[in-house]
Amino acid sequence: MGIIGAGPAGLLLSRLLHVQGIDSVVLENRDRAYVEARIRAGILESHTVQTLRDVGVGDRLDREGLHHTGIHLQVPGERVHLDFEALCGRTVWVYGQTEVVKDLIATQLDEGPPLLFEVSDVQPHDVDTESPRITFTDADGAAQELHCDVVVGTDGFHGVSRPIVTAATGGEVWERVYPFSWLGILADAAPATDDLVYAWHPDGFALYSMRSPSVSRLYVQVDPTEKIEDWSDERIWDALDERLGLPGWSVNRGPVTEKSILPMRSFVSTPMRHGRLFLAGDAAHIVPPTGAKGLNLAVADVTLLATALVRLLQEKRTDLVDGYSDTALRRIWRCTHFSWWMTSMLHTISPAQGGDDFDRQLQLSQLRRVFASEAAQRELAENYTGLPIEH
Template structure:
């Protein structure tokens, strides 16, 4: 049996687990990472692409942003459209210089994995965690398998950054948390296309046919989405129909959508989920293991990194100052931002998705909000502040 010993055992080699490992290392705290998928799978998995100001600042602080700074696309605003009328919310102008950067999650994972291996640290791919034991003691253990051999990580703490279906949340005592969940009555049909973006910044659009979003991944790859029924079949959407519908929903005077070869299609459920306690004993959850947000606000990856900030504060307090105080407050501190992110994600989702008949009471409420964005700097500032990510001090008591 393979036995490993470290201070923090980390389950999951996504952005949360990798950032935690690097951040702990910068404070002289050791960790070992387990990832149940292969390296090729994880690094090819296309997920989020929007990095908040906080996330970029953290990666720069950890000296992990070289390629991000070279290849990432700084966005200083966002376009919001309603019935073909488009306005721009200028982020930096309204937030004192805070913006977003477009850089794919899989690229973040590649950068952090390369740097972790380059520093001689331990990360085991295709090593599923099968059991977490003794979380109520000072010596928890993670049981795993790797290359056909059973293994154990002996550690002081366990950080489960292992996603919604991971073993982390399943190990928390059921009576230790409450669950909150909302499922929206529509899905996203998403595409990746080998075509230069038709916009310099993201476009969110309400249309009587439904919501559309023009995002981007690089100078040559575009990411776009359409609102579809939650029982939709991808076979109903050949490439030509997708491009025609995107052009209709995103359309505005003087602007044209450029189609191109689609190399990936997917259907994404729209839901909110989280638990109100992210820890028990020596086990701590972060990222999708504890919360899911609809992708409309671009909060998923960034919320995970925010969790890690609070977790690092707690571990540093423990190892440097022999204090458990910040670790005991981890859930309380993280949930302040989680609630804010859930509210903003819900706001953006309900504002731009068709929820009732065009012209209905619900529609008029959505239009009134959009009209207010056009006329109120305060309202636009609220959107900008939340979109780029509120600074950590905004949540300090």
Template structure:
């Protein structure tokens, strides 16, 4: 098989890249080691920055998002038993975010790719990348008992943290930075209306909590938990009881509970790999960086990578220019590190660390008090939360 761009990974970043390239007349094949049902079954975040919304519109897949997505103008910070609203729209001159689940984004992109008759190989075994340091890279995989090879001009590694793309880069060419946080998030999904119209980020002496949603009738809640906690140790009743203890009285009283439809524990880490280009192999999304979900940056960073990469590849084919390709890694990493900083700061501010103690708790509360009463500090939070502008220089 021959194509211009071979994309590894059919998550939202790989699918979005494929759709943007297709719209520009650039041929791409996507290879995914899991089934389509498995990809759609993964529960992920659902807060979209304006840049992500615009990119989905550009790809021609934004119609359902605009009908079903929930526009949010602000967020709520809860500490010392009281909620304080950060008005993001007013502080940033009109910027906002949208709550629209990553699963729904993936579904929209899958449907568009299928409708266009584009090639996606699911359940591809033993995927490997070759010769990306030369002019004729290839991707090999096994399917139905046979080995297949894709000849291409470029390879886009959109296959996540555990994927083959970054693992195929020589260790001498790669530098990684990592911070593992000493806690995780116990998350629960429930078919019930959310406790509030906007997200509530809670700092309490019992630990962090987040009240989020996927729609007006489906809610997503999280509790900070220890790294060695087990889902089996948490009944639904135990989760709801603990959540109430971390909320303000009004929220605790109006919380609508129900049987969980999904329950899981996610570890938290910050991770960045540099650079993000190796010859004709490019890393994008979780293949290159991971941020804790506190700042809602994971999916949005992936889409900004895809924005840079799609423009660079289209420029290469349409204008015979390699400028975008040559600057891809630098452009992405400037944005990645700013998002990593914000996610680390917000995580550090809102969570209870093992060595926090009473002094640490008081320092967090003092910083939060300053944050909600200082326009400058509130603006800095709002600007980062809605998403910093894309850089081109």
């Protein structure tokens, strides 16, 4: 198995195959320090946590991860708690994607299979045959060729894999770019809340999250044209206080250790296979982070794909690989819809971007429905905590 990309999808796929006795080589164009430092998602669904445990990389997660049984939704002056465990019997964990990647890399380097960093000129070949190969240049500058039974592209939106699939299949692409971004910070400040807070505010959305008992992860909605240098730490904290504050409660401030602006978009590319080249994770789909689906979708992809590839390579049966794209896409579109729904309900659009008070009243009506209706809360809880994986 040749796996292009050492993000969580590629690393976990390699691990899932390894425990089933299938060899792989993971190729990554960045160095280890860069891969381990990328700040990404932090909410793990139930199935993601169990999958990591099942393949032997859940020990640190169980020690250091934060178990959460719900979230808070907020409008100015009112905050409502949704108890996921009571609503659907499932929960989530707060454990940064950065930490998941560190755990997977440490296990991979300790137990195998091979993981090669700083490769370049990666190119799949002959993927429409039963003997595909990958050419690349290794970290020492030597030309290499990897002969595989299967190639999997987990190399993200800008990788080399998806264009090959799209060009060969005449595939379709759907995309929506949202007229706002998230400005996110990491701060050395103890969280002032037990569960995450998702807040609607006339000035824009805000999210109170965390990474540990002493580190908070917070976001405010900003215009996509904003520059990070225009947002001082004090300005960010003031915006968070305004959008998240309640009488007698405020955010905990502390030194800001990282800040960045994240564009918001939805993206789905189909199909997710051409011949013996398969796509998984961000190579095939991207969702806005509001619904906490990005990493979890990648895990669902490779869980499906690993099962299908084991059947192909060990039993010589093609039924699951033939159905992989359609099966994965059913979940992808469900999660894309949920992410769009959460995003549309919680983010304001300025008049300059076509928004008006009618839109805001619709958002508030939807939020009040969730506040008041157990059925609406259960629907949100079932989607947020992760739907069962359909094999």
